[in-house]
Amino acid sequence: MSILKVAIPSPLSRTFDYLPPVGQPENALLPGSRLSVPFGRGRKVGILLDVESYSDLPLARLRRADAILDPEPALPPDLMLLARWASRYYHHPIGEVVSAFLPTALRRLHDTMTGVRPTTQARHYQITETEHVVSSELLKRAPLQRKLFNALKASKAGCSGEQLAELGSSWRTAVRALIDRGLVVERVASTVVPREINAQRHGRDSQPVLHDEQHTAAEAMKGALGSFSVTLLEGVTGSGKTEVYLRMVQACLEQAQQVLVLVPEIGLTPQLIERFRKRFTCRIELLHSGTTDRERLRVWQEAKAGQTHIVIGTRSAVFTPFKSLGSIIVDEEHDLSFKQQDGFRYHARDLAVIRGRERQCPVLLGSATPSLESLANVATGRYRHLSLSQRAGGAKPPQIGLLDVRRRAMHEGLSEGLLELIAEHLQQKGQILLFLNRRGFAPVLMCHDCGWSADCPRCDAHMTLHLKSHRLRCHHCGSERAVPASCPECALENMVLVGQGTERIEAAIADRFPSARIIRIDRDNTRRKGQLESLLAQATAGDADILIGTQMLAKGHHFPRVTLVGILDVDRGLFSADFRATEHIAQLVVQVSGRAGREGREGRVVIQTHQPDNPLLQVLVQQGYPAFARDALEERKEAALAPFNHLALLRAEAADSKQPRHYLQTVRAMIQQMAIEDVWALGPAVAPMERMAGRYRWQLLIQSPQRKHLHQLLDKLRPALETLPASRKVRWSLDVDPVTLL
Numbered sequence: 001m002s003i004l005k006v007a008i009p010s011p012l013s014r015t016f017d018y019l020p021p022v023g024q025p026e027n028a029l030l031p032g033s034r035l036s037v038p039f040g041r042g043r044k045v046g047i048l049l050d051v052e053s054y055s056d057l058p059l060a061r062l063r064r065a066d067a068i069l070d071p072e073p074a075l076p077p078d079l080m081l082l083a084r085w086a087s088r089y090y091h092h093p094i095g096e097v098v099s100a101f102l103p104t105a106l107r108r109l110h111d112t113m114t115g116v117r118p119t120t121q122a123r124h125y126q127i128t129e130t131e132h133v134v135s136s137e138l139l140k141r142a143p144l145q146r147k148l149f150n151a152l153k154a155s156k157a158g159c160s161g162e163q164l165a166e167l168g169s170s171w172r173t174a175v176r177a178l179i180d181r182g183l184v185v186e187r188v189a190s191t192v193v194p195r196e197i198n199a200q201r202h203g204r205d206s207q208p209v210l211h212d213e214q215h216t217a218a219e220a221m222k223g224a225l226g227s228f229s230v231t232l233l234e235g236v237t238g239s240g241k242t243e244v245y246l247r248m249v250q251a252c253l254e255q256a257q258q259v260l261v262l263v264p265e266i267g268l269t270p271q272l273i274e275r276f277r278k279r280f281t282c283r284i285e286l287l288h289s290g291t292t293d294r295e296r297l298r299v300w301q302e303a304k305a306g307q308t309h310i311v312i313g314t315r316s317a318v319f320t321p322f323k324s325l326g327s328i329i330v331d332e333e334h335d336l337s338f339k340q341q342d343g344f345r346y347h348a349r350d351l352a353v354i355r356g357r358e359r360q361c362p363v364l365l366g367s368a369t370p371s372l373e374s375l376a377n378v379a380t381g382r383y384r385h386l387s388l389s390q391r392a393g394g395a396k397p398p399q400i401g402l403l404d405v406r407r408r409a410m411h412e413g414l415s416e417g418l419l420e421l422i423a424e425h426l427q428q429k430g431q432i433l434l435f436l437n438r439r440g441f442a443p444v445l446m447c448h449d450c451g452w453s454a455d456c457p458r459c460d461a462h463m464t465l466h467l468k469s470h471r472l473r474c475h476h477c478g479s480e481r482a483v484p485a486s487c488p489e490c491a492l493e494n495m496v497l498v499g500q501g502t503e504r505i506e507a508a509i510a511d512r513f514p515s516a517r518i519i520r521i522d523r524d525n526t527r528r529k530g531q532l533e534s535l536l537a538q539a540t541a542g543d544a545d546i547l548i549g550t551q552m553l554a555k556g557h558h559f560p561r562v563t564l565v566g567i568l569d570v571d572r573g574l575f576s577a578d579f580r581a582t583e584h585i586a587q588l589v590v591q592v593s594g595r596a597g598r599e600g601r602e603g604r605v606v607i608q609t610h611q612p613d614n615p616l617l618q619v620l621v622q623q624g625y626p627a628f629a630r631d632a633l634e635e636r637k638e639a640a641l642a643p644f645n646h647l648a649l650l651r652a653e654a655a656d657s658k659q660p661r662h663y664l665q666t667v668r669a670m671i672q673q674m675a676i677e678d679v680w681a682l683g684p685a686v687a688p689m690e691r692m693a694g695r696y697r698w699q700l701l702i703q704s705p706q707r708k709h710l711h712q713l714l715d716k717l718r719p720a721l722e723t724l725p726a727s728r729k730v731r732w733s734l735d736v737d738p739v740t741l742l
Contacts, residue, residue: 002029003055004065006046008039009099009107013091013719016046017055019064032073032080034102036066036109045107047075047098069109075101076304076321078358085354089711090736091718092344100344101319105297125175126158128185144174149183166277207279208392210247214240217386218247224362225251225326230353232333232374233366234626235388237594238395238558241366242272244388245329246279248364253282253309257326257361261312262348264335264555266290270533271540271558272331273312280310287313287320290529315340315348318355325359328352332556333365333374334587339739347737368594369587369625372633376643379633391598398565398596398603400621404612412508413500418566418606419512426516426545430563430601433547434509435554435592438569439522440464440501445472447487448494454484458694466524467503477693505568506548513546521549554592560599567592567607574614577688578741579641582616583632589617590625642737646707648714649738650700650721651687654730657696660684663726664700670720671702676713679704688742695731701741 004018018037020029033048043066055062075083075098083101087094099107127149139146147167152159164171178184210218217233221244224231235241249259263272266288276284285299285308299320302308306323313320315338330338330349338348349365356363365374365383377383391397405415413436422432442465445454454463456474463472465483473480486493497504506520519539526532532552539547542561547553573585589607597603609617619628637644650667652660664684671681680703687697704710718734721727 001053001059002026003052003062004029004035004048005050005052006035006037006065007049007095007098008037008044008046009093009095011093011096011722013093013722015049015094017057017062018046019059019062021065021067024068028068030073032075032077034069034074034106036069038063038066043109045069045109046095047102048073049080049094074106078325078355079319079321081358082319082351082355086344086346086351090344090346091711091714091734096344100316100346103296103300104293106300124158124160125152125164125184125186127152128183142174142177144168144170145178148174149178152184163283208240208243210243211240211390211392213388213390214244214392217244217388220384220386221248221327221362221364222251225255225257226360228357228360228362229384230356230363230365230377230382231384231386232370232378233364233386233388234370235366235368236391236397237368237591238391238397238598239368239388240392241331241368241388242275243392245331245364245366246275248327248329249276249280249310252326253280255326257324258303258306258308258322259310259327259329260317260320260322260325260352261310261329261331262317262338262352263312263314263331264337265552266314266532270536271556276310276312282309283307284310284312287311287317289314315346318348318351325355325361327361328356328363330363330365332367334367334369334371335555336584336739342733345733345735345738347739350737369590370629372583372629372636373643375629375633393599395598395600396602398593398605400593400605400607402612402617402621403606403608404610405608406610406612411512412504413568414505414508414512414566415608418568418608421564421604421606422509422513422546422566425564425604426513428563431539431542431545431547431559431561432564432566433549433553433559433562433592433595434505434566434568435549435551436500436502436505436568437550437588438499438501439503439524439550440473440475441467441503441507442497442499442501444498445483446496446498447490447492448496449492450487450490452487452489453498458691460689460691464501465497467507468524476689500568502548502550509546509548516545517543518546518548519544521547521553523550523552526552551588551592554588554595556591557595558598559595561601562595563597563601563603565593565596565603565605567605570607570617571610574611574616576742579636579639580740586616586620586625586628586632589620640705645703645705646710647736647738648702648710649735649741650702650732651697651735652684652699652730652732653692653695653697655695656729657690659726659729660696660698660732661686663724663730663732664698666724666726667717667721668700671713671717674713674716676704676709676716678706678709679713699741 002020004020005015006018008016029051031048031050035046035048036043037046079101083098087097139149148164151167164175175184179186233241233244252259273286287296287299303311304321311317311320330352333349340346353363378385403415403417408415425432444462445465454472456463456479458479459474459476461474461476463474466473470483471480472483502520502522506518510518519535521535538544539559573581593605596605652663654660661684668681682701684698684700687699690696
C-alpha cells in the first residue's frame with residue numbers, strides 16, 4: 001500500500017500521512033505535486049513530499065487524499081531540494097516552507113479542484129504577405145505604427161501584445177490601424193508565444209565602453225557560466241556594477257539560459273528594469289509586493305515553462321521555478337530587506353547561493369558596501385572577490401565632510417551651514433538630495449506645560465504626527481488616532497512638536513526656498529500603484545530641484561543631476577543595543593553619499609552630526625567603507641560575534657509580561673541539560689522595545705563558534721519547543737542567523 005507523505009501548512013514540524021486518491025495511477029504520484037486533502041474539519045492544499053510503504057499510524061486511521069491538482073508537479077525537483085534544505089537549516093515546519101514557495105493563487109483550492117488553470121488566450125500579431133510592397137511614405141505620419149511594423153517585420157515568429165506594449169502605451173490603436181490596412185494579422189494563441197532568446201539591444205541604447213576593472217569582472221563572470229561559484233562584486237557607487245550584470249546576462253541568454261535578478265526593495269526595480277529592457281529584446285518580468293496574485297501566477301508559470309527569460313524581483317522571487325536557470329544575480333546583497341522578519345524567516349541571498357549550488361550555476365553578489373558575512377566568506381576562500389574601485393565614465397567620487405552642529409542654531413533640523421550650501425547649489429542648477437530616515441511630520445507630540453506625550457497605547461513608542469492627514473500613527477503596530485486639540489492630562493492648549501520627519505523637512509524647505517521644485521519620496525506618498533515609479537522618473541529627469549526622502553530614495557538609484565547630498569540625522573544610528581548597528585549605519589551613509597557626483601558633475605556630501613569625533617564617522621569620511629569593514633571584522637572576531645560566531649534568536653511574546661520570561665527560562669534550562677559542545681545561551685532578556693502591539697516581548701540568544709554544533713542543539717530543541725506546556729501561553733519564533741537583535 002502506498003502511503004503519501006504530505007506537507008501541509010501548519011506550525012507542527014511534521015508531515016501528514018494519507019492514502020492515495022481513488023483510481024490514481026501510481027506513476028502520477030510525483031513529489032512536488034499539489035494535493036487536495038481533508039484536514040481537520042475542512043480541506044487544504046498540501047504538497048506531496050514522498051511516497052512510502054509504511055506509516056506510524058494504523059492504516060484504518062489514515063484518510064484518503066481527494067485528488068492531485070496538477071498534471072505535473074507544481075514544484076520541480078530543484079525547488080523541492082531547496083525547500084527541504086531551508087526547512088532543516090531554519091528549523092521551520094516543512095509545510096509552511098513549501099507553502100511559501102508557491103504563489104498565493106496555488107495555495108488555495110480551486111472550486112473545481114482541476115489544478116492550475118491554463119494561461120488565458122493571448123493575442124499574437126504577424127505581418128502579412130503584402131508587407132514587401134509597403135513604402136516608407138505610407139507610415140511616415142504614423143511613427144508608432146511604423147515602430148510596431150518594423151518590430152513585427154524583424155521578428156519571424158511575430159510578437160505578442162505584451163511585447164508590443166513595450167513600444168508604446170497606445171499600441172492597441174496603432175496595431176488596429178495596421179490590421180485595417182491589411183499589413184498585420186491578429187491570431188489567438190492558447191499559450192503565450194515564447195520570444196526567441198537573443199541578446200540584441202535596441203538601437204537607442206548602445207553598449208558603453210568598459211573600463212579595465214569592468215572588463216575584467218565581465219569576462220570573469222562569462223567564464224563562470226556552466227558551473228557553480230559565488231562571486232562578490234564590490235564596486236564603489238557609480239562604478240558600473242549594473243553594466244557587469246548586463247554583460248553576464250547577455251552571455252547567459254546567448255547560451256539559451258534564464259536569469260534571476262534579486263533586488264532588496266520594490267523601489268529599485270523601475271530603473272533596473274528600464275536598463276534591462278533597453279538592452280534586451282527577450283521577455284523580462286517583475287515579481288514584487290505590488291504584483292497581483294494573478295500576475296504572480298502568470299510569471300511563475302511562464303518562467304517554469306521557459307517562456308520568460310529574465311525575472312527581476314524582491315526576496316520571494318528566489319522561489320520562482322525555471323526551466324533552464326543559468327545564473328543568479330543579487331543586487332545590494334548587504335541589504336536587510338533580503339531577510340524575512342516573520343513567519344518563515346529565510347534570507348533570500350543565502351537561499352540564492354544554495355539554489356545556485358543545486359542548479360550548478362554561478363551566483364553574483366553585488367554591493368558597494370558588502371555585508372561582513374560576505375567579506376568573511378571572501379577571506380576564507382568560499383567566495384571569489386572582484387573589485388570596481390573607480391567610477392564609470394571618469395566621474396570623481398563625491399567630497400564627503402562632517403558638519404558639526406553643536407551649539408549652532410537649527411531651523412527645523414536644518415543647520416544654517418547646510419541651508420547656505422543648498423542655496424549655492426540651487427544657483428548653480430544642481431539637484432539636492434536631503435536624507436532623513438524618518439517619515440511623518442514630527443516623531444513626538446508633547447504638552448509644553450505638563451510634559452504629556454502622545455504615546456502608543458499598545459507599544460512602548462511615541463506616535464508620529466502626520467500633518468497632511470492630521471493623524472497620529474504608530475509606525476510599529478499601525479494604530480492611529482486623531483490629533484487632540486488640547487492636552488489630555490492638563491487640558492491646556494500648549495502642544496509642541498519634537499523632532500523632524502520628512503514631511504516637516506519638506507515644509508521647512510518650501511518655506512525657505514519657495515521657488516524650488518520639491519519631491520518627497522517615502523512610504524506615505526508612494527502607496528498607490530505606479531506612484532513611486534512616477535516620482536523616480538521625475539527625479540531622474542531633473543523635474544525637481546530638491547529631493548527629500550527616506551532610505552527608499554537612497555539605495556541604488558541613479559540621479560545624474562544630484563550635486564549635493566545632505567544627511568540630516570546620522571547620530572540616531574550611532575547608539576544602539578544591536579552590535580550590527582554600526583555596520584548598518586556605515587552602509588547607509590555610503591549608499592546615500594553615492595547618489596552625488598555622477599556623470600561628470602562634482603558632488604558634495606554633508607553629514608550633520610553632534611558627534612564629529614565619532615570613530616565610525618571619521619573612518620568613513622577619511623578612509624571609506626573598506627577600512628571600516630576591516631576594523632569591524634577585527635572587532636567582531638575579538639568579541640566572538642557574527643560572522644565569527646553563529647547565532648539563533650528565540651523570541652517569545654504574550655499579553656502577560658511574566659509568561660514569555662518564564663517560557664524562555666524553561667528553554668534555557670533545557671539547553672543547559674542538553675550540554676551540546678560549544679553552545680551557550682544568553683538571557684532571557686527583555687526586548688529593546690518590550691511592548692509591541694499590546695504584547696510583551698522577551699528573547700534568548702543562542703550562539704556557538706561552530707555552525708554544526710548550533711544546529712545539533714536546534715535539531716533537539718525545536719521539537720521540544722512545541723511540546724512544552726508553557727508554549728501554549730506564549731507566541732514564540734526561532735530566527736536562525738538574525739540580522740538584527742531589536
